[in-house]
Amino acid sequence: MFEIGRLSEKDKQFIWHPYTHINSTPAAIPIVKGEKAILYDEKGNKYIDGISSWWVNIHGHGNKYIARKIYEQAKKLEQVIFTAFTHEPAVELAEKLLSVLPGDFSKIFYTDDGSTATEVAIKLSLQYWKNVGDNKRKKVLAFHNSYHGDTFGAMSVSERGVYTAAFQDKLFDVIFIDTPDGENVESLKAEVEKYKNEFACFIYEPLLQGAEGMKMYNADGLNSLLVYLKNEKIICIADEVLTGFYRTGKFFAGDYLETKADIICLSKALTGGTMALGVTACTQQIYDEFVSDDKTKTLFHGHSFTANPLACVAAIASFELIQKKGFIKGVENVISHHEKFGAKLRKLEKKKYIKNVRQIGTIIAFEICTADQDDYLNKVSQSFSPFCLRKGVYLRAMGNTIYIMPPYCITSRELKKIYSVVVDFIEYHLKENAV
Ligand SMILES: *Cc1c(COP(=O)(O)O)cnc(C)c1O
Numbered sequence: 001m002f003e004i005g006r007l008s009e010k011d012k013q014f015i016w017h018p019y020t021h022i023n024s025t026p027a028a029i030p031i032v033k034g035e036k037a038i039l040y041d042e043k044g045n046k047y048i049d050g051i052s053s054w055w056v057n058i059h060g061h062g063n064k065y066i067a068r069k070i071y072e073q074a075k076k077l078e079q080v081i082f083t084a085f086t087h088e089p090a091v092e093l094a095e096k097l098l099s100v101l102p103g104d105f106s107k108i109f110y111t112d113d114g115s116t117a118t119e120v121a122i123k124l125s126l127q128y129w130k131n132v133g134d135n136k137r138k139k140v141l142a143f144h145n146s147y148h149g150d151t152f153g154a155m156s157v158s159e160r161g162v163y164t165a166a167f168q169d170k171l172f173d174v175i176f177i178d179t180p181d182g183e184n185v186e187s188l189k190a191e192v193e194k195y196k197n198e199f200a201c202f203i204y205e206p207l208l209q210g211a212e213g214m215k216m217y218n219a220d221g222l223n224s225l226l227v228y229l230k231n232e233k234i235i236c237i238a239d240e241v242l243t244g245f246y247r248t249g250k251f252f253a254g255d256y257l258e259t260k261a262d263i264i265c266l267s268k269a270l271t272g273g274t275m276a277l278g279v280t281a282c283t284q285q286i287y288d289e290f291v292s293d294d295k296t297k298t299l300f301h302g303h304s305f306t307a308n309p310l311a312c313v314a315a316i317a318s319f320e321l322i323q324k325k326g327f328i329k330g331v332e333n334v335i336s337h338h339e340k341f342g343a344k345l346r347k348l349e350k351k352k353y354i355k356n357v358r359q360i361g362t363i364i365a366f367e368i369c370t371a372d373q374d375d376y377l378n379k380v381s382q383s384f385s386p387f388c389l390r391k392g393v394y395l396r397a398m399g400n401t402i403y404i405m406p407p408y409c410i411t412s413r414e415l416k417k418i419y420s421v422v423v424d425f426i427e428y429h430l431k432e433n434a435v
Contacts, residue, residue, distance in 0.1 A: 002030075004042055024382050029389070034061025037410040039394065050388070050395040050418045051405045055210065055242055056273030059321050060409035066274050069317040070310050082110070082306040089312030096319050097279065102254030103238075103261050105281040109299075110307040114241035114267035115149025117278035118203065120301055121263045122153050124282060125201035125235040131289040131297045139195055140174045141202040141234065147211035148203060148239050157203050159212050162376050175199075179209070180221020189228050201235040201263075206253035207360060210242040213376075213401045214365035216358050219256050226259035235286070237263040241278075245269035245322065246331045246408065249361030262286060272318030273407075277311035330408035331362060337415045338364040338404070344423070353426055354402075365403035368429055375399050383432075384425060393421045 002010070007030040017028060033040040037060055039047045052058065059066070077087060094108035109124075111117045122140065129137040140157055147163075148154045155164045156171040164171060175195065177188050192199065206222065209215040226236055238261035243253035247269065250256060254264065263286065267278040290299055305311075321327060338359050345357045345366055357366040372378045378399035388395045395404065395418070402425075404418055 036060035037407050037414050047394040048414045050393055052407050056268045057407045058269045059272045060407045066272055066314050066317040069313045073309050073313040077309050087309050089309045090307040093312045093315050102252045104283055106284040107282055107287045109280045111278035112303050113276050113278045115151045115154045117265035117267050117280045118148040118239055119151050119153045120280040121237045121265050128286050128289050129200050136198050137200040139198045141199050142174050142176055143179050143204055144176045145209045145212040145215050179217040182218045182221050185221045185224050196232045199234045201237055202229050203237040205239045208243055213398055214403045216360050223257050223259050236261045239265045241265055241267045271314035275311040275314045334362040341419045363405045368400045370400050387425050388421050391421045393418050
């Protein structure tokens with residue numbers, strides 16, 4: 001055990017944190033325990049986890065059922081190379097996922113996280129057309145404001161901005177179009193039409209663009225765009241890394257859409273948010289083009305920990321919890337509380353303190369009105385987290401975008417506490433910035 005405060009110091013000495021501006025971020029807080037929606041630090045302070053530990057946790061922390069399954073599996077088989085070998089957790093999970101995924105999927109490819117899941121989806125699509133023998137289809141289509149991960153392929157298909165600026169000249173070309181707003185679908189189709197026989201694939205975050213600011217967009221518009229793209233044989237890749245597992249109120253965001261993807265990517269809540277695991281699922285038609293006596297048609301991709309048995313059993317356990325009776329109640333509780341809070345926020349929106357109040361399922365978001373630009377470097381994010389932490393809530397803004405995305409086991413009381421801290425911050429921000 002370290003003395004109180006020592007861990008933070010050593011952390012600063014030895015560790016580099018993700019997405020963290022070194023000079024403006026206070027020392028990391030040592031967390032020693034998690035229980036449902038609550039995190040405990042080394043001093044015994046409690047924080048409500050208002051963003052599900054980076055959008056992954058759905059059943060809460062320290063879930064005993066998932067923990068036991070991981071422990072039991074660890075004693076039997078912790079890891080095995082997934083080329084010549086297979087194991088029950090991988091097969092059971094694949095079968096379970098295929099029975100619920102929104103679409104006609106028939107094969108599961110395991111990866112490590114969201115970025116590698118989308119990376120594989122892109123590689124699959126490009127190689128599919130090569131295997132088919134179509135040398136024209138090499139272009140990739142994506143949405144503006146998209147985010148698909150931090151590896152190079154995933155960055156390439158993501159919005160070019162502050163996250164990718166340092167690597168801009170190393171990213172491959174992608175054609176970006178706007179998200180559907182209900183009126184622009186015909187003009188989006190017209191943009192695609194020019195190169196329609198040259199597109200290999202289209203990658204999209206269905207209904208919710210998370211990392212570029214919790215942007216939400218029109219389902220009918222997306223549906224008609226997908227109808228058109230599929231008709232033009234463009235492979236449609238649904239990146240449900242964030243939207244899967246009831247985040248948007250249904251099992252998958254794809255469940256809101258009539259037209260289904262050809263490839264789907266999962267991660268984040270796949271294991272209930274307990275272990276790193278990614279999945280890329282595809283249709284039989286895509287898979288079949290990799291079945292050949294020609295060895296160059298192999299998908300040359302894999303990770304050391306492909307289909308790690310511990311991660312797979314965690315995902316199966318999470319899946320079982322999802323199918324329990326009480327599960328949906330938790331989701332519905334979050335949704336209905338968010339709706340009530342949304343009505344309150346709309347009053348503040350009328351006063352022009354905040355703007356763009358929006359909700360999809362278990363996520364509610366808005367922007368704080370500031371003199372700065374609405375982007376990731378907006379100064380709101382710097383004061384917001386420390387403010388909330390002081391009041392016992394963990395939230396993290398993206399620029400001036402504030403959002404709440406709790407684990408579904410969160411109690412009504414905890415939710416109300418989060419809402420009151422958010423309202424306090426809006427008032428605090430107003431005062432601080434009053435002229
Ligand atoms: C988080 C996220 C990713 C990247 O997942 P990692 O596990 O962080 O690599 C990809 N796509 C979407 C939509 C995401 O939200």
